[in-house]
Amino acid sequence: MAQQSVEPLIADLANGWLKQYKLKYFVEQYAPNDEIKNALYEYESKQGGSGGNRPDCNLLLQDRQGNWWPVLIEYKGYKDRLIKLDKEGQVANRNAKGKPEFKNISQYAVNGAIHYANALLHYTTYEHVIAIGITGYKDTDTDELHHELGVYYVGKSNFGIGQRIGDFTDLSFLAPKHFEAFIEKVRNLSLTPEELEKLKQRREQEINVSLVKLNNDIYQNEKGISESGRVYLVAATIIATLGVPDRVRPLEKSDLKSSTEQGNQDGDIIVRKIEAFLAQKNIPEDKQALIVRTLQNTLTTDNINRPTNGESQLKRVFCKVVDDLGIYYKIGLSTDFTGRLFNEMYNWLGFTQDKLNDVVLTPSYVATLLVRLARVNRNSYVWDFATGSAGLLVAAMNEMLLDAKANINSPEQLLRKEAEIKANQLLGLEILENIYMLAILNMILMGDGSSNILNRDSLLDFDGHYGFGDTSRTFPADAFVLNPPYSAAGNGMVFVERALSMMSHGYAAIIIQNSAGSGKAVEYNKRILQHSTLLASIKMPIDIFIGKSNVQTYIYVFRVGEAHKSDDIVRFIDFTYDGYTRTNRKKASINLRDTDHARERYKEVVNIVRIGKSALKYIDPKNFYEGHIDPKKGDDWNQSAPVDTRPTLNDFRRTVADYLAWEVSNLLKNKKEEEDGLGKF
Secondary structure, rough: OOOOOOHHHHHHHHHHHHHHHOOOOOOOOOOOOOHHHHHHHHHHOOOOOOOOOOOEEEEEEOOOOOOOOEEEEOOOOOOOOOOOOOOOEOOOOEEEOOEHHHHHHHHHHHHHHHHHHHHHHHHHOOEEEEEEEEEEEOOOOOOOOOEEEEEEEHHHOOOOHHHHHHHOOOHHHOOOOOOOHHHHHHHOOOOOOOHHHHHHHHHHHHHHHHHHHHHHHHHHHHHOOOOHHHHHHHHHHHHHHHHEOOOOOOOHHOOOOOOOOOOOHHHHHHHHHHHHHOOOOOOOOHHHHHHHHHHHHOOHHHHHEEEEEEEEEEHHHHHHHHHHHHHHOOOOOOOHHHHHHHHHHHHOOOOHHHHHHHHHOOOHHHHHHHHHHOOOOOOOOEEEOOOOOHHHHHHHHHHHHHHHHHHOOOHHHHHHHHHHHHHHHHEEEOOOHHHHHHHHHHHHHHOOHHHEEOOOOOOOOOOOOOOOOOOOOOOOOOEEEEEEOOOOHHHHHHHHHHHOOOOOOEEEEEEEEEHHHHOOHHHHHHOOOEEEEEEEEEOOOOOOOEEEEEEEEEEEEEEEEEOOOOOOOOOOOOOOOOOEEOOOOOOOOOOOEOOHHHHHHHHHHHHHHHHHHOOOOOHHHHHHEOOOOOOOOOOOOOOOOOOOOOHHHHHHHHHHHHHHHHHHHHHHHHHHHHHHHHHOO
16 A cells, blocks of 8 residues: 655644744745745745745744844655655755756755755855754554654855754654754864765756856847847846845846836946945955946946847846856855866856966866975965956965964954955956956955956056056965966066066965977076076976867966075976876866875975975875076976886896796796607607
8 A cells, every 4th residue: 555645743842832832833825024935936846846835834943143044944744754865864855967956955844945055055145044844644554643853054155055953753843942942052163174075066067057047048030139248148147146245235137127217227236236245345446436337338338238028138047047057156155166168168268278278277176286385374465467257366365374373262253354355466467358257256266355456567558566456556476376377478577577577475386388398488598597496397287278278388487586506406206197087078067086095186286395305295206306497598398207227136136037937937938849849759
């Protein structure tokens, strides 16, 4: 006999608890407020359709600090329908390709509740949600109702994937007298760095899936929008929908009316929201004006605001961006978000092929390696003379903030230091205007280090001063990171010479085409060595930019402010085997896999550069060599460990043994032939 659902009994049981605790709750199509109601309506349904999400029960509770906590509850009525986990023990709401598993979402209580929670992260200002699944069954012998609960926290700290809070047998933890202790338990939840990294990778994989979908949609279906215009529309949409708690309400899709009224078209509304957002950020006024002016040129054109069948093209694009990307830039991913965005969008930007090869995203793990090789810490002043989408500066800012948290115990001092890092300790220059806007957006999303991102030519139009505010102040750079355009003079070493000549001390780490160190940049290299010391030369994997560029690259590490002497030791590292396996398959679930201690190897490289061969563990000692370069040559930076051709005693023994074995084999063979010959007569 098929199992009969007892969902009505489970709902009656749980709702009865809430009544007992005197809590106000809402069922199905009702919600505590319009913000939650609209979010549930806008988000894709449990079956994959458009909107119409209806949690079985939802509440909005407030803790003693005044913070509001939405609580979303989903009921099921079968014994085995509480939760569906994947092989890694995470809630299985996405498959290996990063796409929604609607079957799991619709059939399992916790999975459904977490789906609803993500709707709130996506479309509301709430950053912390409690998701609860409850199911049960009746004992066929005793007719007794059994039940079980799954209680999860869904928020920015776990990237919206969800984190189990504990074991519970009823909902009394929501009761006023127990709620504060429950919230304290939620606040004390922690994830190991490894767990966080896995969750981050999963979300980043989903980002790639959504970006491809968005790009294809805009490119194929939205005609008449220029390449740069597409970039600006995505940037404008994201800024307008970020919001500032208690100050600027995020722009919602329903706010755009596709009106033809002068001054109140969709573009005008988005511009006003961007102005309100920027005014609340620590960004100089002239910088705000530049951002608004750049975006306004695209947002206020007639064609994009003209309604067709009651809806403007601008509103359609706005809705697509919010629907496809909204949750990812609201859950606090500490990643080069717009770098990933750009890596998809640049495929149809109007560059020549040479320029296309120059504008390539530095993978986040390589960006972090460069930052650590440049010895960036909370007190560093970091600049990048070809900043692109600001991926290297994002990595630098993350490293600086982590160092600050690890070393500053006063919350008030930490807050001040974080603001100082974002406002004054990062500087980037990008000459391409559309890429510059992505850099601005990237740093705003990261929280906001955009103050000193400058739209200038670093070789011709930069004198080393801050670009906004007090422009008479010199930026006191002591860390330089760079992935230059390789078509520039000296394969890009012209940028290195320029930056290092403007620094009095510190460190630099650059990733560049190998020919820059073997003959294509001799004059630049010789001039650099007159004031900076080459500490290390690291040969990188040939496929590190797989799918975008196939050049062999090296990382060069410098100590700035001290001329290189001929007897200075240079550490040469062959890092072509870094532990990662890369593919370039469009349909692959993931194209970068840590197959042999890759993370440990990247940490090891930093230590080897700093302290030498004693740090070797995962990297083969044969791939490490300490040698010298001639500072007057400039073409001997790509050395490898010399091969010793002198025979050793073991070589001699092995050769003699091989010869004797050959002699014995021949003697035995000849003897056998003689015996066989005698036997024939």
